Amino acid sequence: MSSNIGPEAQAAYQKYLDASTIDEKIKRLEEFLSLVPKHKATENIVALNKSRLAKLRKQQEERRVRSKSISKLISPFSIKKEGIQLILISDYYVPGVGKTSLLNHLTHAAKEKIGKFTAIPEIGIYEYNKIRFQIVDMPSLMEGASIGVGNGKEILSQLRSCDLICICVDLSRDYEKQMDLILNELSSASIRLNVDPPPITIDKTGSNKIQVFYLTREAKKIANIDELTENIKKVIFENGIRNAVVKLFGKVRINDVVDALDPSVVYKKAIIFGTKGDLPDTEDHFDDLKEQYSNEFKIIIGTSVKKKEFPDDFGDLILEILEKIKIYTMHASEIAEKPLIMNKGSLVKDVALKIHRSFYDLFDYAIVIRKGVKQKKKRVGLDYPLKDNDIIEIHII
Numbered sequence: 159m160s161s162n163i164g165p166e167a168q169a170a171y172q173k174y175l176d177a178s179t180i181d182e183k184i185k186r187l188e189e190f191l192s193l194v195p196k197h198k199a200t201e202n203i204v205a206l207n208k209s210r211l212a213k214l215r216k217q218q219e220e221r222r223v224r225s226k227s228i229s230k231l232i233s234p235f236s237i238k239k240e241g242i243q244l245i246l247i248s249d250y251y252v253p254g255v256g257k258t259s260l261l262n263h264l265t266h267a268a269k270e271k272i273g274k275f276t277a278i279p280e281i282g283i284y285e286y287n288k289i290r291f292q293i294v295d296m297p298s299l300m301e302g303a304s305i306g307v308g309n310g311k312e313i314l315s316q317l318r319s320c321d322l323i324c325i326c327v328d329l330s331r332d333y334e335k336q337m338d339l340i341l342n343e344l345s346s347a348s349i350r351l352n353v354d355p356p357p358i359t360i361d362k363t364g365s366n367k368i369q370v371f372y373l374t375r376e377a378k379k380i381a382n383i384d385e386l387t388e389n390i391k392k393v394i395f396e397n398g399i400r401n402a403v404v405k406l407f408g409k410v411r412i413n414d415v416v417d418a419l420d421p422s423v424v425y426k427k428a429i430i431f432g433t434k435g436d437l438p439d440t441e442d443h444f445d446d447l448k449e450q451y452s453n454e455f456k457i458i459i460g461t462s463v464k465k466k467e468f469p470d471d472f473g474d475l476i477l478e479i480l481e482k483i484k485i486y487t488m489h490a491s492e493i494a495e496k497p498l499i500m501n502k503g504s505l506v507k508d509v510a511l512k513i514h515r516s517f518y519d520l521f522d523y524a525i526v527i528r529k530g531v532k533q534k535k536k537r538v539g540l541d542y543p544l545k546d547n548d549i550i551e552i553h554i555i
């Protein structure tokens with residue numbers, strides 16, 4: 159190294175050469191650069207080491223990003239979704255509600271975890287008529303989960319992205335207490351159950367006012383429209399929005415407007431499992447549970463893992479509540495064993511696109527076989543609506 163740079167800088171440079179980690183190299187190089195006198199004779203050395211420093215900083219950043227994504231990958235709470243995902247959830251209690259027992263009953267997974275406290279999710283695959291459902295047994299929710307108690311934030315964030323929340327309630331304990339805790343925590347975490355998003359849109363505009371329009375007959379029928387309009391304006395104004403067009407397409411309450419303004423609100427389907435149906439008094443408790451919650455929950459299932467009591471058609475119940483249908487593809491007269499799972503109301507074109515874009519682009523016609531009283535075979539086009547269990551063969555040009 160040139161003697162133009164002075165002994166202090168030389169010493170710093172030596173330390174840089176000796177450094178073994180990226181962080182330390184960066185630190186030493188910064189030190190060196192601050193000590194080098196800046197003039198013509200050192201110009202090149204400075205430039206070279208500046209670009210070295212930039213490269214090191216880039217490496218450091220890449221490592222940071224990589225280690226962050228690795229830690230995300232191995233976070234036990236972040237579960238890779240496979241197909242339709244169901245999450246079992248309950249309140250925290252000893253002995254447990256029976257989630258892991260249900261998981262094991264359905265998927266044969268995690269037998270060794272039954273009766274034990276499990277701090278991280280257990281996962282299994284429930285196979286039903288060649289359809290695979292991913293079942294996740296979540297750690298229990300504690301009071302205050304929504305503000306972070308007992309890994310509550312991590313648990314609730316998984317619930318936000320699943321397809322079906324299965325609330326598990328121990329029928330041998332006070333079911334109302336369990337339901338209250340769970341429903342409270344879910345609600346606080348902005349998770350709404352078994353309701354559609356409110357029929358309302360709020361668009362910010364350039365005009366200098368908030369306008370509210372009631373656009374359907376149902377919306378126009380809302381009682382006290384003037385009062386609701388005033389309240390809607392107030393709520394929107396309080397959210398810092400000064401100019402907006404608000405459209406109501408159905409019955410809306412002021413809480414719906416609050417939800418519509420909150421991007422963190424999610425709408426989820428949920429069912430209830432009553433567990434331990436073999437224990438004393440659980441039959442009565444189950445009847446009461448059903449009566450109390452049947453308005454909100456279309457599916458409430460009584461179970462006993464001990465007695466192996468569980469609905470045989472559970473897979474179909476899942477599809478029903480999620481409003482999915484099974485479509486079987488056919489090729490050269492051979493019907494696929496594994497159905498495609500489609501949304502109710504899907505058309506032939508949706509199936510074509512799901513199989514492969516080219517089936518849509520090159521579509522000629524489709525043959526649909528519908529089993530019923532009389533088996534019907536039909537030649538149809540892209541806009542033909544499909545029904546559960548339809549068999550379809552797509553012909554391309």
Ligand SMILES: Nc1nc2c(ncn2[C@@H]2O[C@H](COP(=O)(O)OP(=O)(O)O)[C@@H](O)[C@H]2O)c(=O)[nH]1
Nearest residue numbers: 254255256257258259272273274434462463464
């Ligand atoms: N009697 C009875 N006990 C059950 C049933 N299901 C689970 N248990 C028991 O309840 C306890 C907790 O079960 P576990 O599946 O670990 O609950 P978790 O903590 O919710 O995962 C265990 O001792 C199970 O054997 C059931 O259907 N009937």
Ligand SMILES: [Mg+2]
Nearest residue numbers: 254257258276
């Ligand atoms: Mg468990």
